Amino acid sequence: MSRTVRLALVQMSCTDSRDANVDKAVERIEQAAADGAQIVCLQELFTGPYPCQAEDHAMFSWAESIPGPTTDRLAELAGRLGVVIVASMFEKRSAGLYHNTAVVLDADGSMAGIYRKMHIPDDPLYYEKFYFTPGDLGFRVIETRFAKLGVGVCWDQWYPEAARLFALAGAEILLYPTAIGWIDEEKAEFGEGQHSAWETMMRSHAIANGMWVGAPNRVGHEGPLQFWGASFIAGPNGQLAARGDHEAEQIVTADCDLDLLDVVRTHWPFLRDRRIDAYGGLTERFLDQPALQGRASLQGRAAR
Numbered sequence: 001m002s003r004t005v006r007l008a009l010v011q012m013s014c015t016d017s018r019d020a021n022v023d024k025a026v027e028r029i030e031q032a033a034a035d036g037a038q039i040v041c042l043q044e045l046f047t048g049p050y051p052c053q054a055e056d057h058a059m060f061s062w063a064e065s066i067p068g069p070t071t072d073r074l075a076e077l078a079g080r081l082g083v084v085i086v087a088s089m090f091e092k093r094s095a096g097l098y099h100n101t102a103v104v105l106d107a108d109g110s111m112a113g114i115y116r117k118m119h120i121p122d123d124p125l126y127y128e129k130f131y132f133t134p135g136d137l138g139f140r141v142i143e144t145r146f147a148k149l150g151v152g153v154c155w156d157q158w159y160p161e162a163a164r165l166f167a168l169a170g171a172e173i174l175l176y177p178t179a180i181g182w183i184d185e186e187k188a189e190f191g192e193g194q195h196s197a198w199e200t201m202m203r204s205h206a207i208a209n210g211m212w213v214g215a216p217n218r219v220g221h222e223g224p225l226q227f228w229g230a231s232f233i234a235g236p237n238g239q240l241a242a243r244g245d246h247e248a249e250q251i252v253t254a255d256c257d258l259d260l261l262d263v264v265r266t267h268w269p270f271l272r273d274r275r276i277d278a279y280g281g282l283t284e285r286f287l288d289q290p291a292l293q294g295r296a297s298l299q300g301r302a303a304r
Contacts, residue, residue, distance in 0.1 A: 041175045088103075
C-alpha cells in the first residue's frame with residue numbers, strides 16, 4: 001500500500017496580539033484538517049511579530065515555557081483533529097535562557113519531540129544572537145503517527161550538513177518553519193535573487209537527500225521588512241509540488257508519497273556513493289592548504 005501523507009503549510013501575517021495570532025493559527029489548522037491534512041506546519045515564531053529587528057529587552061516578554069499555554073492549546077487541537085502540528089516558538093527555558101524552538105505535537109495530542117534552532121544568524125534586522133541560545137539537541141528525527149520528521153528552523157535551511165544529518169537519521173519529510181523577507185530599500189535590486197537562492201537551497205536538499213521538503217514562511221510588512229511568503233513543498237526529486245504567492249495568507253498543501261523516497265534514492269544513489277572515509281575535513285572550521293595536504297598524506301599512508 002502506498003504511504004501518502006497530506007502536508008499543509010500555514011502562511012500568515014502576524015500582529016502585536018498573541019491571542020489573535022494563536023486564534024488565527026488554530027483556525028488555519030482546522031481548515032487544513034478539514035481539507036484532509038495530516039501534518040500541519042506553522043511558520044517561524046508564529047505567536048507574534050518577528051522579535052529580532054532590534055536588540056530590545058522588551059521583546060523577551062514574547063517568550064513562553066514549553067510546555068506552556070500555547071503548546072497546551074495546540075496539543076488539545078492536535079488530539080481533537082487527529083493531526084500532527086509543528087509549531088515554532090520563542091522558548092523561555094529558564095531565567096535568562098531562551099531558544100528558538102520547534103515543537104512537534106503528535107496526532108494524539110502528545111508531545112512527540114522538540115528541536116532547538118542550531119544556527120543562529122546575526123544580520124541587519126535579524127539580530128537573533130541577542131535573543132537565542134544555539135540549540136543543544138542536535139539534528140534528531142521526530143517520529144509521528146504519519147511520518148518521520150526532520151525539523152530545522154529558518155537559518156538552518158542554508159546548511160547542507162544539517163539536511164544530510166536529518167536524512168541519515170531517517171527523516172522522510174524535512175520541515176523548515178521560516179521568517180524571511182525583503183528589506184524595503186534592497187528589494188528592487190536584490191529581491192528576486194534572494195528569493196530564488198532561498199528556494200533553490202532547500203530544493204537542493206530534497207534532491208541531494210531524496211526526501212520531501214516543506215518551508216512555511218510568513219507574509220506581510222513588519223517595519224522595514226516585507227516577509228515574502230512563497231511557502232512551498234518540494235518532492236524528493238526537487239520538483240515543486242505546491243507554492244504560495246508573495247503576499248496572500250494561504251494554506252499550501254500537497255500529498256507527499258513517502259514511497260518515492262526509495263524510488264528516487266535507488267535511481268539517484270547519492271547516499272550509496274558517499275565517500276564517508278574522506279569527509280573528515282567537514283568537522284574543521286576551515287582547511288588551509290598545508291593542513292589539507294597533511295590530511296591527504298595521512299590518509300594515503302593509512303590506505304597503504
